[in-house]
Amino acid sequence: MIFGFVFNFTLWKNCPTGILFHIFFWFGQCMVFAAFMMSTLVKTQERANLLSYSLIIFFLLINVLFSNSDFCLKLFYAELS
Numbered sequence: 001m002i003f004g005f006v007f008n009f010t011l012w013k014n015c016p017t018g019i020l021f022h023i024f025f026w027f028g029q030c031m032v033f034a035a036f037m038m039s040t041l042v043k044t045q046e047r048a049n050l051l052s053y054s055l056i057i058f059f060l061l062i063n064v065l066f067s068n069s070d071f072c073l074k075l076f077y078a079e080l081s
Contacts, residue, residue, distance in 0.1 A: 001020060004012035012020065042048045066072055 001012075001024060004020075038051065039048070042051060
């Protein structure tokens with residue numbers, strides 16, 4: 001969060017610090033919970049590596065898919081007539 005203030009990002013200028021803190025704090029808590037849950041479900045290190053790499057590739061593909069703003073506008077924008 002400090003780098004957001006240092007580099008003067010618009011999100012950090014326009015959003016209260018308390019909201020940003022709660023978003024990042026609870027996101028971090030959810031990531032720790034997900035890591036603990038996956039560690040109890042996976043028995044071997046090979047499966048854990050396969051699962052983690054698969055998740056990384058999946059979320060990278062989702063990021064690439066939704067980073068195109070034209071596609072997102074067509075997907076989520078409904079013209080009201």
